[in-house]
Amino acid sequence: MFKPFSLFVGLRYTAAKRNNHFISFISLVSMLGLMLGVAALILVLSVMNGFDRELKDRILGMVPHASITGYDQPIEDWKSISSTVLDDPRVIGTAPFIHAQGMLTNAGQVRGVMVQGVDPEAEKAVSIVADHMLNGSWDTLKEANFGIVLGDLLARYLGVRMGDKVTLVLPEASISVAGVTPRLKRFTVVGIFSVGAELDSSLAYINIDDAAKIKRIPEGVEGIRLTLDDLFKAPLAVREIGSKLPGYYLISDWTRTHGNLFQAIQMEKKMIGLLLFLIVFVAAFNIVSTLVMVVTDKKSDIAILRTLGATPGMIMRIFMVQGVVIGFAGTLLGAGLGTLLALTVTDLVAWLESVLGVQFLSADVYFISYLPSQLNMSDVVLITASAMSISFLATLYPAWRASKTQPAEALRYE
Template sequence: MAYEWFVSLRYLRAKRKQTFISIISFISIAGVTLGVAALIVVLAVMTGFHDGVRQQILGNIPHVLIQRQGGGLSDYQQIIKQVRTSPHVTSVAPFVAKEAMLLSRRNVAAVNVKGIEPGHKILNQKFLSIDHKPVSELLFERNGKLPGIVIGLDTATSLGVAIGDSVNVIPPMFTITPFGMIPKMKPFRIVGIFRQGGGFLDTFYAYIDMAQAQSFFDSEGQVSGIEVEVDGFDQARPVAAQLRGEYHFPYVIRSWEDMFGSFLSALKLEKLGLFIVLGIIVLVAAFNIATTLIMVVMEKSKDIAILRSMGATSRSIMKIFLFEGLVIGVLGTGLGAALGVVLAKNADPIIKWLERTLGVKIFDQSVYGMDHFPSVVNSGDVITVVGVALTICLLATIYPAWQAARMDPAEALRYE
């Protein structure tokens, strides 16, 4: 071990007369620990809320949407086969969509009727269904008198209908008869109602079998578009960019950020603001490190003079106090990172335990529309916090170490 490390570690262990300085060192470590832990926990919670709110906003909106300018996709099977081989793509689903009016009991509601295939992600949520049967079976049942349709609770309330009732779907299409043009209309049976699809946009959707949609909307052999799901929200933009390189005009490829990214700009700004505010906590703890080292330099002035007279260079003296400050910073940052990750990963059980113990409601699931307290530990955030904390701690040690290095041995020993 280099003697600079030995001396710096020795200075951290206090003698009886230097207990106060040692206590300040431990307070500095505790300050860095709490600052780093708080920063990691808050960023994890903000990331969790960001993802939760993003899911609430988007709901049925696909990560990447592939459409064709001025018409439908007739070669969709080939596109689906090719897109499935792209990196980060988890599922690919075609759909047929058309704006339409739902008519029942003299009530009207405007919706976007979407024809989907079995296995669509919208079918993974909870539904009110006939005899509590799976909606995935009822919607694609071919033996019923009427084809099935799934609508939102708000739409059902507006129409005054319930499970098992029928509604007439009226798209903006007309049939020419001897008596003139008559609006196209077809009755459907309500086989499922979803309370909340995860997003406010889902209120305006109704779902039917894609085969029924192709026949009803005169789109045989075509689809309106292809929905692409990726393994993470953040992967949508690069996947969309890659697909744009493969499919040029008249294909139109958009990620969810292109369509609805402005909804989440405020959350990103808030996360950045919290990072800056809580980063000040680490900065305050770093000032404690600087104060500790200044006091150590004042206390050890005689030791520094003796080391200089024995041949130690200014560079070595500076290393001693840099190492001491670095030890405090690394210990505090390491402990804070470990504590922050543990708290962030167990935020939901901790919140529930506090609610049971204190008898108060900290997180109201009905308000936020989430079944658990959101907390997502992002490795990038943790690395950033650790890097910023270590940088601040290292910068805080420079001035005291520089002052110790430029100390004149003769002046320090004059009155000894």
């Protein structure tokens, strides 16, 4: 613990106006550098946490955690398989699907699309799309209506609105008297959804019975989607579930389709965090140069204190107090600024986009169209504690040098 004398003198030195304005400037720069480093680290980690959250909540809310499909043939007894799968406590929802890839056309506009044939009611258990409808209702996706639900960006590209007609072109050829022609079917737009992700530009939903007709599947479905209670355990869980099923099935999970994206975000978070932490490290060690100059400037004061009875330990603690005050003040200011920016950066970026008329994150390029942020207090506590610890360690050497000052040597030329 600091003695009252050391604390008193250290705080006086910190608050006093110095004759050497350069030292005061360096002290201010050290504090501002530490503040900006801590604030940047908190802000960037919060943004990376936001991307991580959006990936899990939106992208992985639209794609299945796992799926079970048949070997080159439909699954005819899919209801019994779905019932068996639901008996596993790790599975919280299942839904059948028929998948197709093709092109949607309207008024000369053509767009590649992934079409999912789904059971509207069962799909609610494995997808969030029903909760993100912009226009229309998810429940209007009924059998034999040949209705289609499009992503918001996909509808814009095609220039369609509610009630408009679009043509689905499948790459499977049909042989008729006119020769070999692609398989075509007209659909009516009955809904438009938006999840703010790249899937808005490439995904469409139709009723599973309509999908079976256009793909000529007389009975059964192509596969079953699964939603698990813990998506990070999906690879192991789906393998164990698949091994218990009668017959042979293909199993897959989200790590095969979007795992690289998730791993990239995690890696970027670690690397960016490390780089920004080095900035904090450098800023904290500016305190060393500040205190070294202060010690040199205060040699005569140190000598006088020593002659008045101050011990080397007291002198060391005086300058430790001064360095700790600079470091802690910069850290706390940075933590406050970083927290404020992390909580408001999404709105600030949206405001800048509206003012400048540009979109920084386009859904054509990035998997979401806005800058997310999620502030974790554990990150703030860890960053603040680390910066304070580095600041404290940075004071030890200059304070030790000050304690070794000899009064006779310091006062020789005074």
